[in-house]
Amino acid sequence: MSKVTDKNNPPSTGGVSRQTFLRVAVGSAGVVYAAGLAYPVYRYVASPVEKAAKESAVTEVTLKDAQKLAPGSALMFKFGSKPSLLIHHDDGTWTALTAVCTHLGCTVRYQEDKKRIHCACHGGVYDPKTGANVSGPPPKPLKRYEVKVTDAAVIVSRSQDRA
Amino acid sequence: MKSLFSSFYAWADERLGLEELVQFAKQKTVPVHSQSFWYYWGGLSLFFFLIQFATGVLLLLYYRPGPDAYDSVRQITYDTNFGWLVRSVHSWAANLMIVAIFVHMFSVFFMKAYRKPREFGWWSGVALLGMAMVFGFSGYLLPMDDLAYFATKVGMEIFSVVPMIGPKLADLVRGGPDVSEYTVHRFFALHVVVLPAVFLPILGFHLWLVQRHGNAVPPSEEAKPEAQRRSESFFPNFMMKDFAMWLVAFNVLSVLAFMFPWDLGPQADPLKPAPLGIHPEWYFMSQFQVLKIFGDLFPGTLGEILGIVVFTAGLLLWFLIPLYDNTQEAGRRARRATYFGLFTLIALIVTTIWAYLVL
Ligand code: HEM
Numbered sequence: 001m002s003k004v005t006d007k008n009n010p011p012s013t014g015g016v017s018r019q020t021f022l023r024v025a026v027g028s029a030g031v032v033y034a035a036g037l038a039y040p041v042y043r044y045v046a047s048p049v050e051k052a053a054k055e056s057a058v059t060e061v062t063l064k065d066a067q068k069l070a071p072g073s074a075l076m077f078k079f080g081s082k083p084s085l086l087i088h089h090d091d092g093t094w095t096a097l098t099a100v101c102t103h104l105g106c107t108v109r110y111q112e113d114k115k116r117i118h119c120a121c122h123g124g125v126y127d128p129k130t131g132a133n134v135s136g137p138p139p140k141p142l143k144r145y146e147v148k149v150t151d152a153a154v155i156v157s158r159s160q161d162r163a
Numbered sequence: 164m165k166s167l168f169s170s171f172y173a174w175a176d177e178r179l180g181l182e183e184l185v186q187f188a189k190q191k192t193v194p195v196h197s198q199s200f201w202y203y204w205g206g207l208s209l210f211f212f213l214i215q216f217a218t219g220v221l222l223l224l225y226y227r228p229g230p231d232a233y234d235s236v237r238q239i240t241y242d243t244n245f246g247w248l249v250r251s252v253h254s255w256a257a258n259l260m261i262v263a264i265f266v267h268m269f270s271v272f273f274m275k276a277y278r279k280p281r282e283f284g285w286w287s288g289v290a291l292l293g294m295a296m297v298f299g300f301s302g303y304l305l306p307m308d309d310l311a312y313f314a315t316k317v318g319m320e321i322f323s324v325v326p327m328i329g330p331k332l333a334d335l336v337r338g339g340p341d342v343s344e345y346t347v348h349r350f351f352a353l354h355v356v357v358l359p360a361v362f363l364p365i366l367g368f369h370l371w372l373v374q375r376h377g378n379a380v381p382p383s384e385e386a387k388p389e390a391q392r393r394s395e396s397f398f399p400n401f402m403m404k405d406f407a408m409w410l411v412a413f414n415v416l417s418v419l420a421f422m423f424p425w426d427l428g429p430q431a432d433p434l435k436p437a438p439l440g441i442h443p444e445w446y447f448m449s450q451f452q453v454l455k456i457f458g459d460l461f462p463g464t465l466g467e468i469l470g471i472v473v474f475t476a477g478l479l480l481w482f483l484i485p486l487y488d489n490t491q492e493a494g495r496r497a498r499r500a501t502y503f504g505l506f507t508l509i510a511l512i513v514t515t516i517w518a519y520l521v522l
């Protein structure tokens with residue numbers, strides 16, 4: 001470009017000046033260090049998130065002796081990391097659903113006297129058989145699981161159509 | 164890109180006066196001479212403290228004091244991504260920080276940088292070293308493995324030599340007659356709340372003084388005529404070299420932490436006999452040995468008390484050096500101070516090695 005010579009930046013034959021080369025070298029070393037630092041820190045901080053993701057990858061939970069649950073009552077269990085609800089209805093049928101309110105995530109409860117699922121946070125109500133949101137703020141139904149009852153356990157699994 | 168940055172800079176400068184800072188940094192100079200290497204060690208101590216702060220906060224994400232302490236450190240080490248590394252870095256940097264502070268302190272001593280007007284720099288610096296050692300002592304117990312447990316038990320003996328109130332004091336510090344989960348809780352509060360809260364302002368004071376007075380030059384330089392002394396600008400020259408040293412320190416730390424991951428022993432169990440060779444961390448070994456020597460020379464409480472008295476007197480002499488080695492001339496008093504420094508350095512090294520030999 002010009003004939004002016006700069007002793008810190010001599011005209012080079014290869015086309016890349018010494019200064020550019022240095023800048024790129026220092027820059028890339030910086031990026032390598034930053035990445036080498038950020039990666040372990042990120043993985044360390046994210047550890048519980050990864051663990052929860054691994055746990056929620058379960059597709060089936062066996063609840064030993066849950067078949068003895070009296071009709072008209074319910075119990076809480078964990079499906080992966082999610083609190084869930086198993087209900088034995090008066091008519092002998094079973095329902096299992098997530099117990100995480102679709103409004104703001106409070107844990108819901110089965111009210112045996114009123115035969116309904118109730119969320120205490122903002123008064124949301126769900127149908128205990130279908131999980132449909134009946135009244136209050138919840139925008140969506142609770143997700144249901146498949147239930148299989150054997151004489152030793154109740155087996156709850158992610159329903160096929162949702163997989 | 165460039166103009167975006169410079170217009171943002173202009174915007175911020177107008178409000179914050181950044182240019183003044185840059186001008187200040189450019190005018191600040193650092194002396195250049197054969198001993199300049201030692202000027203990096205204060206910065207290195209600071210570097211390791213910053214590492215301790217960052218990794219300490221990371222450990223806080225998972226550490227649980229109290230009866231769960233051991234289990235939580237076990238989980239950090241074995242069940243958490245890179246938890247072993249974070250722990251290893253925190254432990255290694257703790258030791259390197261104390262090495263750096265010791266080197267820094269002795270270089271300051273031999274350069275006579277504690278003389279007027281830098282007395283407060285010396286006093287705050289010794290305080291920072293003391294606090295770093297308490298940081299180390301309190302942190303060492305937190306994992307509650309058997310080494311931590313017994314080393315703390317032994318370390319607490321130091322209180323028993325305080326006349327009259329010693330045993331009571333030790334009970335209060337431990338939260339009982341024995342090291343227990345109460346001790347862990349107390350040490351935890353000390354380690355992550357009290358010490359940082361006290362350490363940080365004193366560190367700020369120390370750094371502010373360094374800015375105010377600049378680097379001291381050793382007497383040999385001071386004797387030279389002004390024209391023969393050289394210096395360089397702090398910004399960007401010295402700062403770049405400072406960062407280069409930090410980079411070296413970072414690499415050394417990484418290699419150590421990776422190649423020699425910090426160990427976690429079996430869980431502390433008061434019912435099990437102490438494993439062989441229980442001893443405090445290396446930076447307490449000298450005191451440990453001095454107490455032992457006096458204990459052997461003068462059996463009974465006399466030896467213990469003499470040991471403590473000698474040690475405290477030495478520390479006091481060390482701390483008060485700016486008050487009695489205060490003239491700028493290189494007189495006999497000044498030479499005596501240098502001999503005192505050499506004696507202290509050699510005594511620390513010899514007693515430390517001795518302590519390890521007789522373990
Ligand atoms: C403000 C900053 C700091 C915080 C928040 C902090 C926090 C912690 C925590 C939570 C632990 C327990 C986890 C474990 O034992 O692995 C710990 C341990 C420890 N800390 Fe710190 N710390 C800080 C500064 C320091 C400093 C300045 C030193 C030493 C000079 C130090 C030395 C230690 C040591 C030796 C351990 C035991 C490590 C082990 O064996 O696992 N810490 N620290």
Ligand code: FES
Nearest residue numbers: 101103104119124
């Ligand atoms: S969170 Fe359940 S109703 Fe709002």
